[in-house]
Amino acid sequence: MRFKLGCSLAYEIKAPTTFIFNVEVAHLKSLAIHSETLTLSPDLKREVYVTPDLKNRYLGVNAGIGPFSVEYNAEVELAVVRADPETIRETPVAELPIDILPFLLPSRFVSSDRLTPFALAEFGHLPKGHKRVNAICNWIHDNIAYQRGASDGETTADESLLKRAGVCRDFAHIGTAFCRALGIPARFVSCYAYGLVPRDFHAVFEAYLDGRWWLFDATRQAHLDGLVRIGIGRDAAEIAFATPFGEMEPTGMEIRIDRADGGPEPTERTIDAISTEEPAPHAGAV
Amino acid sequence: MRFKLGCSLAYEIKAPTTFIFNVEVAHLKSLAIHSETLTLSPDLKREVYVTPDLKNRYLGVNAGIGPFSVEYNAEVELAVVRADPETIRETPVAELPIDILPFLLPSRFVSSDRLTPFALAEFGHLPKGHKRVNAICNWIHDNIAYQRGASDGETTADESLLKRAGVCRDFAHIGTAFCRALGIPARFVSCYAYGLVPRDFHAVFEAYLDGRWWLFDATRQAHLDGLVRIGIGRDAAEIAFATPFGEMEPTGMEIRIDRADGGPEPTERTIDAISTEEPAPHAGAV
Amino acid sequence: MRFKLGCSLAYEIKAPTTFIFNVEVAHLKSLAIHSETLTLSPDLKREVYVTPDLKNRYLGVNAGIGPFSVEYNAEVELAVVRADPETIRETPVAELPIDILPFLLPSRFVSSDRLTPFALAEFGHLPKGHKRVNAICNWIHDNIAYQRGASDGETTADESLLKRAGVCRDFAHIGTAFCRALGIPARFVSCYAYGLVPRDFHAVFEAYLDGRWWLFDATRQAHLDGLVRIGIGRDAAEIAFATPFGEMEPTGMEIRIDRADGGPEPTERTIDAISTEEPAPHAGAV
Amino acid sequence: MRFKLGCSLAYEIKAPTTFIFNVEVAHLKSLAIHSETLTLSPDLKREVYVTPDLKNRYLGVNAGIGPFSVEYNAEVELAVVRADPETIRETPVAELPIDILPFLLPSRFVSSDRLTPFALAEFGHLPKGHKRVNAICNWIHDNIAYQRGASDGETTADESLLKRAGVCRDFAHIGTAFCRALGIPARFVSCYAYGLVPRDFHAVFEAYLDGRWWLFDATRQAHLDGLVRIGIGRDAAEIAFATPFGEMEPTGMEIRIDRADGGPEPTERTIDAISTEEPAPHAGAV
Structure with missing residues (x-):
């Protein structure tokens, strides 16, 4: 699009x-x-x-x-890559490119180490693959309330889980944390999101499955094939849209994304697996 | 050496x-x-x-x-670079190369956002420069007990501060956190450490001051001019000497570092400011 | 018995x-x-x-x-009081005796304030009464692993919930926290527990329902009609079997409870609601 | 007065x-x-x-x-009891009445167990007695900023210590926590406070020293001999001035305390040790 x-x-x-x-x-x-x-x-x-x-x-x-x-x-x-979710398996750790492995580590807001028992108990027994990460998103969507003001800039994934509430940033942190806890590399993505209401910067996450990164949005608030990437980070700390050092006040903020090809907004959201990044060339084996 | x-x-x-x-x-x-x-x-x-x-x-x-x-x-x-600590000023945020700025952000174990009030209260009023970071190291050395078993792999800088105890990893996390909280970029360093007893991998930190990275060791247990870098990270999560995914038991571990040039162990530790990395070329201004 | x-x-x-x-x-x-x-x-x-x-x-x-x-x-x-769980309703807060109300407050290890969103999400919609507290116990039993060493003397209910593991003390803390979060007074009970294997001091909890305190054991490890009360507290902090101030080492510990009336151990555990305390006289209305 | x-x-x-x-x-x-x-x-x-x-x-x-x-x-x-602070020793744990001992335990907001290393490091070496608790108050006054909005109803003493800020409730929690951590029984006191500006309910704490409870106010905002007790609790959870269960909005609140004997406000605050409670009769020895 x-x-x-x-x-x-x-x-x-x-x-x-x-x-x-x-x-x-x-x-x-x-x-x-x-x-x-x-x-x-x-x-x-x-x-x-x-x-x-x-x-x-x-x-x-x-x-x-x-x-x-x-x-x-x-x-x-x-131009997104689409695939049938059923066909996407998880990549065993032994087969992961070494440059992907840092995305298994905990980070400031993605306390995957603290959430390992929780992730294993809820998702450890599920069939592996894209559908397991989708099950994680369903669980987050069903169990975490989308609620403005429920979190602030210091809120971590484990805190959001106990509060059972958060915004897109927190949904992405929880999803990322559960994935890493299960041995699935995951990273935080900021983006322009087609279909998001009200319009705002959006946060989703990507999980590394079957050789490439796949997009997931536990909020279910935008079109998965309409997420235009801005940044990639371990978590929200790294890719804030603005990081000010000094003294200032925001006085206005508007975010825009519209179809430029005359196409209508789709009536339904895709259920395909969606990826926007080429499979990375592996770091070299010697 | x-x-x-x-x-x-x-x-x-x-x-x-x-x-x-x-x-x-x-x-x-x-x-x-x-x-x-x-x-x-x-x-x-x-x-x-x-x-x-x-x-x-x-x-x-x-x-x-x-x-x-x-x-x-x-x-x-x-070949280390030496300088008189008195001559090393802090770099204002406005003059920091943009690629250095991520080292002002909090990370998993370096909860600098939580420690900002503490850092400002203890060190905010001190004269700026290399000597302020040295004052931070002195404070850590005087107030935190070096104690094996006081921490584990999930311990954060704020937790260590409350426990008033830790090992080299925790000393480096606290120092890094205080620096970032004060607007001084700081990063975690793993190294072979000449003079460390008993011999082990060591963790110290670097602060970015006056255009380059300077080494600091709040444990005061090794020679600052004998720290041979292995890795650099936001914190310990990124540069563990070994990260295993699977099931195994460590059965032996020995770390070595000795003078190879016949020189004796120095009787005193240097009080120079020490740096081992060239000033980074700045990211380009447009 | x-x-x-x-x-x-x-x-x-x-x-x-x-x-x-x-x-x-x-x-x-x-x-x-x-x-x-x-x-x-x-x-x-x-x-x-x-x-x-x-x-x-x-x-x-x-x-x-x-x-x-x-x-x-x-x-x-x-001599326990037995009742059909179906007949035991919850007492509206407006009808609670005022001396019962402190058992709605959070305490050191029963962080019911932090667990309120979690409790409401999991149990807020369930039919009220003894069966709701029983549902809480079933949830704890099914979702928290009984695991020695999973907690220590500083572990709180919210921490145990994230760790998905604990011992009887933690099971009782979680149950107490969920009840208080839902507006059901609850308190921690230490006891001799008939049927517990291996023999040890046991911890369970009581919820105040329909005018009296009822016993609950989320571990399901002892006979509910064989719990002989030692102490009652807001949480474990108040009724440790031994609180030492000084320097000592435990060198032996044995706990005993056996039928003294020649009766055999029951083959099945009671499914009755069990209470061992008389309804408290209400504090006086003026 | x-x-x-x-x-x-x-x-x-x-x-x-x-x-x-x-x-x-x-x-x-x-x-x-x-x-x-x-x-x-x-x-x-x-x-x-x-x-x-x-x-x-x-x-x-x-x-x-x-x-x-x-x-x-x-x-x-x-009618307060006054004494020279120099004359008031600490009571060894072995001599404490058994009913006083619960005030050595941690409670919801008084996380004395977590603050033990901190308390020992800062105050463990100080001369014992009323003057040690006074030193604790001085430390809190000098190191914690009195700042409205710095805490909420779930803030604990360890969190306030890291934030280096709080209100009277938090000052009292930290003081209580440090005392308990040092083996000095301490409890939270709500009161009408003569001299407090602006007028409000006030929170202070009492430490048990030399056979009776003595008042301490780490905020230094009211006259120590003008604190009229409302309630005593392990911490703020137990003695809120109003605990509502339901749905309501506060629409007005005014607190008053004035001299009724025509006496003027004292120009200086007392430096006497102040107690308002008779020494408790000991629980009986057998």
Whole structure:
């Protein structure tokens, strides 16, 4: 599908503030960027950085006192890979590429080590494969209430599980944690999400199954084949859309994503397994 | 200084086990590797992976049932950079290279977000620079008891702070957390440590000050200019010397580091500021 | 049923130690004490204290260096009240005697405030009454593994729930927490437990329903009509069988309970609702 | 000193609500109640309960939909015992009355077990006695920021310590926790506090030293000899001024305490040790 997407972020800077933004779509083979603009007002000097492993695009700006805004617009074509979930098996740890293994480790908000007994008890006995991760998403959807204000920037997956409530960030953290606890590599994904109401940045997760990364959204609030990746991280700590160091107040925020190819919003959500990243070349065996 | 160093790790494998090892010294300009051997018994197929950003060297092995061992030996020359601590200022966040900024974020065991009020109250008013991080190390050394068994693999910096006890891993986590909480990038370092008694893998941390990474060891148990880096991570989760997936029992472990140039053990420890990594080239400004 | 019961506790005192013991059976109308002896070796001065509200019998002893032991034996007749679980409704908070209300509050190990969302999600919709508390016990029995070593003296109900494992103390804490979270007063009970294998002090809980306290044992390891009460507390902190202040080592421990009326061990466990305490006289309305 | 004191509490009841209030001054020998009225509007049926051990006065009311208010006024004479802090020693555990010992145990918000290493490290070496508890209060006053909104109803002493911030409830919890961790019995006290600005219910703590309970206020915000006790508890959970079960909104709250004897507010705060409770008769030795 072809999308027009973007965001408008506005701030009132109270004291000089360094921002790291991560709002530009990722550079992926599956994602053709037909046009793209990013405007700063005022037009400050930009530092750009693309992480060598995950290809996240970070933008650093030092903003002075006064109003400051970021306007990002892109038109992109997303070509997803579809598969029958039944055909996707889990990859045994012994066969995992070594560069995938860090995504089995716990991270700040993905306390997979603390959730191992819980994950084993609920999901350890289920048939392995894409359908097991889907069962995890169903469990989260059925057992965790989507509730604004239920979490803050320090909330971890185990805390969300006890609170039985959270937002997309927390749903993704819990899903990621359960996967890692079961030996399935998993990572946090920020994205523009087609179909999400109300419009906002969205967080989902990917699990590594059968040789590639597959997308999962335990909130069930957007089209799985309409998730346009911004960043990839161990968890939300790494890919906030804006990380400010200084003193400022957000004064406006708008996120956009629409069909650019005239196609209507699908009436039903896909039940295919969806992937947007090419299978990674394995690290070399010697 | 020139060192002969290495380790011998032995296991009894009970069920097929995938290991990720991180025991080889890092590839650094300051660290000349004169010779190096790594022997597996039995001689299994190896998968190697060097992280593109931090240059950690990981080794993956699938071991079958029975005895299994790793023997690593290297002879290296470490050329450290020395400086007068008084001359090393802190780098304002606005001047930090963007690729350094992730080391301001909290991670699984470095709960810097939870420790911010504590760090500000204890160290917020101190003169900035290398000496502030040194004051943090002094505080840790004076207030945290070095005590085997005080922590386990899930212990976080805030928990260690309440327990007032830990091992080198925990000392490094607390130091890293306090630095990040104060806006000083910091990262966890595993190493061979000259002078450490009893001999073991050691954990210290680096803080980014005045344009480069400087070494700190809050345990004060080894020579700061005798720390030969193995790996760099956000925290201990990322650079365990061995991460096994399977069922096995460790049956032996020996770590070695000795002067190879005939020089005697220094009677006193250096009070210079010590760095072993070249200043990183900045990510590009546009 | 009539029981012979008791315990033998032995210690090696390394430095003068003050003990508080709570091993004597409670003074209850339903529990006739036919004979009872408590022997200290050496025969130290005893301080006795019965809590005015709950009637727990505490015994204080200051023991000097050397061996020290406690031997307790009693022959008792326990007359339980039985009822059909279907007939026991929950008491609305508005009808609860005011002296019962503290048992709705969270306590050190019964973190009912943290477990409220979990309790509401799992049990909030169930039919109210004795059968809801029984459903809680079934859930605990089915979802928490009985596992020695899974907890220590600082483990709370929310931690046990995440670990999915515990011992009788933890099963009772979780059950108590879920009840309080649902507005059902609940309290922790230590007891001699007929049928428990291996023999040990046991921990269960009572819920206040339909005007009186009813016994529940989520471990399902003893006869509900063979639980001879020692103490009642908000949680385990209050009624440890021995609380030592000093330096000592336990050197022996034996707990006993046998039928004293020649009756055989029942082949099946009762499915009646069981209570051993008279309905409390209400605090006075004015 | 003689005081006129009281409170006015107003609520809008949305659904039938059971309230437990604990706002009436305690029945103490040192506290003569010259007059006292408690008015409910509407004038609902009251259930009263005085705890047999601590003599807290609870009032239970079932309020229906609509406005509801409580008005309490009393005129009391408080006769405190004063002593030179230097003369007050700590009571060895072996000499503590057995009914005092529960105040050495951890409770929901007083996580003294978790704070033991911290307490020992900071205060373990200090001279024992009233002055050690005073040193604890000084430490709390100097190291914890008094900050509205820094805590909520689930915040524990260890959490407040990490946050380095709290309100009177948290200051009292930390003080209580440090005392218990050091083997000094301590309990939470709610009170009307002469000199407190702005006027509010206040929370302080008592430590058991040299045979009686002594008052401590780590916030240093009120006159220690002007604290008129309402309730005593293990921690805040037990003696909230209002515990509602139902659905309501607070619509007004006013707390009052003034000199009734014409005396002026003292210009300086007392530095005497202050106690308001008679030494308890010991539980009987046998």
